[in-house]
Amino acid sequence: xxxxxxxxxxxxxxxxxxxxxxxxxxxxxxxxxxxxxxxxxxxxxxxxxxxxxxxxxxxxxxxxxxxxxxxxxxxxxxxxxxxxxxxxxxxxxxxxxxxxxxxxxxxxxxxxxxxxxxxxxxxxxxxxxxxxxxxxxxxxxxxxxxxxxxxxxxxxxxxxxxxxxxxxxxxxxxxxxxxxxxxxxxxxxxxxxxxxxxxxxxxxxxxxxxxxxxxxxxxxxxxxxxxxxxxxxxxxxxxxxxxxxxxxxxxxxxxxxxx
Amino acid sequence: xxxxxxxxxxxxxxxxxxxxxxxxxxxxxxxxxxxxxxxxxxxxxxxxxxxxxxxxxxxxxxxxxxxxxxxxxxxxxxxxxxxxxxxxxxxxxxxxxxx
Numbered sequence: 001x002x003x004x005x006x007x008x009x010x011x012x013x014x015x016x017x018x019x020x021x022x023x024x025x026x027x028x029x030x031x032x033x034x035x036x037x038x039x040x041x042x043x044x045x046x047x048x049x050x051x052x053x054x055x056x057x058x059x060x061x062x063x064x065x066x067x068x069x070x071x072x073x074x075x076x077x078x079x080x081x082x083x084x085x086x087x088x089x090x091x092x093x094x095x096x097x098x099x100x101x102x103x104x105x106x107x108x109x110x111x112x113x114x115x116x117x118x119x120x121x122x123x124x125x126x127x128x129x130x131x132x133x134x135x136x137x138x139x140x141x142x143x144x145x146x147x148x149x150x151x152x153x154x155x156x157x158x159x160x161x162x163x164x165x166x167x168x169x170x171x172x173x174x175x176x177x178x179x180x181x182x183x184x185x186x187x188x189x190x191x192x193x194x195x196x197x198x199x200x201x202x203x204x205x206x207x208x209x210x211x212x213x214x215x216x217x218x219x220x221x222x223x224x225x226x227x228x229x230x231x232x233x234x235x236x237x238x239x240x241x242x243x244x245x246x247x248x249x250x251x252x253x254x255x256x257x258x259x
Numbered sequence: 260x261x262x263x264x265x266x267x268x269x270x271x272x273x274x275x276x277x278x279x280x281x282x283x284x285x286x287x288x289x290x291x292x293x294x295x296x297x298x299x300x301x302x303x304x305x306x307x308x309x310x311x312x313x314x315x316x317x318x319x320x321x322x323x324x325x326x327x328x329x330x331x332x333x334x335x336x337x338x339x340x341x342x343x344x345x346x347x348x349x350x351x352x353x354x355x356x357x358x
Contacts, residue, residue: 079313
């Protein structure tokens with residue numbers, strides 16, 4: 001959250017190093033794709049272990065295409081929650097992709113017809129790889145190469161994981177019911193470096209567990225998010241009254257893209 | 260199941276597309292950004308808590324807790340994503356086998 005990002009700086013159109021940096025941009029994109037593919041393997045497995053069919057699992061990876069949201073939906077369903085509650089949780093987690101899009105518009109300067117295609121590739125990984133580039137050609141290549149590489153490998157891995165887990169009679173004997181919480185933990189850990197998100201995390205966990213006996217399964221997660229967010233916006237108002245910080249909001253948002 | 264999958268999927272895509280068309284004013288609003296940053300933290304922790312310590316509508320302490328504990332240790336040791344998940348599964352499976 002402290003490292004400087006080239007947020008508002010105008011990107012240069014001409015980059016003296018440009019054609020030379022091209023292979024390294026592509027190499028990074030493929031590397032990120034392989035790493036995410038490994039993660040897609042566990043998504044495919046957890047999804048079918050939660051009771052979704054292989055086809056449903058694949059539709060999620062193709063159309064929803066956002067790891068956190070996909071894990072959330074199958075997690076809620078696997079825990080016995082209503083499918084629609086799972087969808088609501090997935091949508092809330094997907095909100096951050098909308099913010100990435102706002103940020104990327106300035107960098108990519110897409111043509112109108114490119115937007116519907118590019119939109120599907122807006123995820124944590126492609127955003128993180130794009131915003132660190134120094135010139136527009138490099139940023140554009142990073143976006144498309146990372147997006148496509150992650151999309152292809154994520155979907156490929158999903159199919160393999162889904163079929164592999166379907167062969168198991170009881171996924172719990174392999175401890176697969178512990179996989180989703182561990183995945184969430186690994187996703188969230190980089191966001192817990194400062195005090196405020198830590199407090200929000202604790203409040204969310206306590207509210208979720210305390211409300212479990214009283215509301216339908218899956219709802220505690222939404223409830224916890226609401227309470228934690230209320231606490232968060234309250235703390236922002238308090239802090240504003242005390243001091244006015246000059247951090248650019250866009251920079252703070254993009255610093256969170258480390259997951 | 261299908262309606263939820265389609266609604267969630269199309270909705271997630273619509274959010275991404277919306278991001279390309281929203282005015283800059285929104286992204287520069289501090290309150291909006293603040294909430295956007297905290298939302299994933301709150302959701303993910305609540306998911307971790309409920310998926311580890313509950314079964315249906317009651318609290319339950321079982322092998323999954325051991326798995327999560329192992330995952331915490333793995334994250335602390337800066338293990339890569341797949342190792343964190345694999346360690347959690349292995350420990351949960353082991354505890355279940357023993358108990």
